[in-house]
Amino acid sequence: MKVGIVGFAGSGKTTVFNALTGLKAGVGGFKDKVNLGIIKVPDPRVDRLAEIYKTRRKVFAEITFVDFAGEFKKSGLDAKIVAEMRQLDALVQIVRAFENPMLEHPPQPLAEVESFLSELILADLIPIENRLSRMKKEKANPRERELIERVKEALDEGVPVRKLGLSCEESQLLSGFRLLTEKPMMLLLNVAENALLDPLPANLVEYAGINLLKLMAMCGKIEMEVAELAAEEQGEFLRSLGITEPARDRFIRAAYELLDLISFLTAGEDECRAWTIRRGTTAQRAAGKIHSDMERGFIRAEVIAYKDFVECGGSEARCKELGKYRLEGKDYVVADGDIINFRFNV
Ligand SMILES: Nc1nc2c(ncn2[C@@H]2O[C@H](COP(=O)(O)OP(=O)(O)OP(=O)(O)O)[C@@H](O)[C@H]2O)c(=O)[nH]1
Ligand SMILES: [Mg+2]
Missing domain, CATH: 3.10.20.30 (Beta-grasp domain)
Incomplete structure (x- = not known):
C-alpha cells in the first residue's frame, strides 16, 4: 500500500512522516525534497504464530509513505507532483492546527482543507476536460461520454469524485485517469503540543463526514520525538502525556479502515506472514x-x-x-x- 503525505507547505508533513516511519528527514525551512519510507505493520498475531511454529522468519505487511515537498506554489499544484500523486492508493492531508512562526497566517484548518480540495479538483479537471474535447471530435461511447460529463459537472461544482457514488463499472471506466479526488483520503490534524487532548473541531468533523474523509488528530512534533525513542521508552513517555498509544498505531488502523483492508495469515515452520487484502x-x-x-x-x-x-x-x-x-x-x-x-x- 502506498500512501501520500500531502498538504500545504509548513503544515508539518515531514514531521508527521518522521513520526510514522521513525526516520529522520529534515524538517522546517520548506525543504524541497520527496522522502520515501516503508514501515512494517505491527501484527501481534504474526509474532504469536512464529512462537508457535518456532520460526524466526516473520513477514509483516508494509506501507510505503511518500512525503511530498513544495506541493503548493502560487500557481497551484506542481504537475510532476500531481503525476506522482496519481500513482498512490490513498492520500493523507496534513492540516496545520499549530502556530508556525515561519508562516504569517494563523492556523485555519477548515479553510486549509477546502483550498487544498480546490487544488485537487483543478488537477482532476485537466485530464477530464482534455478527454471531453477529444470525445467531441471522435465518436465516443455514449456511456463513457455521459459519465465524463457528469464528473466534469461535479468537479465544476467543487464536488470530489469520491462523493458521486460511482458503480464498479463506472470506476473502471475512469480508472485510467487516476483522479485525485476519487482516492480514499484522510485528514490528519496536526495540533499544537498544548492541544493534544482537545476534541476535534466540530466544523472539521462535519466537513469530513459530508465529504467521506477520515479524520484523526496528532501532534506531529511530539510523535516524532516518540518515534526517535527506543521502543521500551516510548510507552512511558506517552503515558506521561496522557496518550494511550503511538499515533503510528492509530494511523495504521485508520488507514486499514479507510481502504477497507484486512489481513489473512500464512503460518509454518519456514515462515509466518500477514497478507493484506481488500475486505x-x-x-x-x-x-x-x-x-x-x-x-x-x-x-x-x-x-x-x-x-x-x-x-x-x-x-x-x-x-x-x-x-x-x-x-x-x-x-x-x-x-x-x-x-x-x-x-x-x-
Ligand atoms: N509546534 C509544533 N510545530 C510543529 C508541529 N509539526 C511540525 N511543526 C513545525 O513546523 C515546521 C514545519 O514542519 P515540516 O514538517 O518541515 O513541514 P512540511 O509540511 O514538511 O514543510 P514543507 O516540506 O516545507 O512543505 C517545523 O519547524 C516543525 O518543527 C507540531 O505538531 N507542533
Ligand atoms: Mg517537508
Whole structure:
C-alpha cells in the first residue's frame, strides 16, 4: 500500500512522516525534497504464530509513505507532483492546527482543507476536460461520454469524485485517469503540543463526514520525538502525556479502515506472514496475492481462524477435532485473521 503525505507547505508533513516511519528527514525551512519510507505493520498475531511454529522468519505487511515537498506554489499544484500523486492508493492531508512562526497566517484548518480540495479538483479537471474535447471530435461511447460529463459537472461544482457514488463499472471506466479526488483520503490534524487532548473541531468533523474523509488528530512534533525513542521508552513517555498509544498505531488502523483492508495469515515452520487484502476478497483471489500459480491452479483453501487456533493451543489436530478446521472453495470470502493453507495444482 502506498500512501501520500500531502498538504500545504509548513503544515508539518515531514514531521508527521518522521513520526510514522521513525526516520529522520529534515524538517522546517520548506525543504524541497520527496522522502520515501516503508514501515512494517505491527501484527501481534504474526509474532504469536512464529512462537508457535518456532520460526524466526516473520513477514509483516508494509506501507510505503511518500512525503511530498513544495506541493503548493502560487500557481497551484506542481504537475510532476500531481503525476506522482496519481500513482498512490490513498492520500493523507496534513492540516496545520499549530502556530508556525515561519508562516504569517494563523492556523485555519477548515479553510486549509477546502483550498487544498480546490487544488485537487483543478488537477482532476485537466485530464477530464482534455478527454471531453477529444470525445467531441471522435465518436465516443455514449456511456463513457455521459459519465465524463457528469464528473466534469461535479468537479465544476467543487464536488470530489469520491462523493458521486460511482458503480464498479463506472470506476473502471475512469480508472485510467487516476483522479485525485476519487482516492480514499484522510485528514490528519496536526495540533499544537498544548492541544493534544482537545476534541476535534466540530466544523472539521462535519466537513469530513459530508465529504467521506477520515479524520484523526496528532501532534506531529511530539510523535516524532516518540518515534526517535527506543521502543521500551516510548510507552512511558506517552503515558506521561496522557496518550494511550503511538499515533503510528492509530494511523495504521485508520488507514486499514479507510481502504477497507484486512489481513489473512500464512503460518509454518519456514515462515509466518500477514497478507493484506481488500475486505470481500474471495479465497481464489487471495491465493493470487501469494502467487499467480496458486490463483490459477486453486483447488481449495484450508482455513482456521487465528482465534480458534490459539484457543486450541496452536494445534492443528485439536482444531480438526473441534471442527475448527474448514475446507473452503474458491468463492469463500476471506475473513480478517484467517490462517490459510492453499491447495493448488499447476
Ligand atoms: N509546534 C509544533 N510545530 C510543529 C508541529 N509539526 C511540525 N511543526 C513545525 O513546523 C515546521 C514545519 O514542519 P515540516 O514538517 O518541515 O513541514 P512540511 O509540511 O514538511 O514543510 P514543507 O516540506 O516545507 O512543505 C517545523 O519547524 C516543525 O518543527 C507540531 O505538531 N507542533
Ligand atoms: Mg517537508
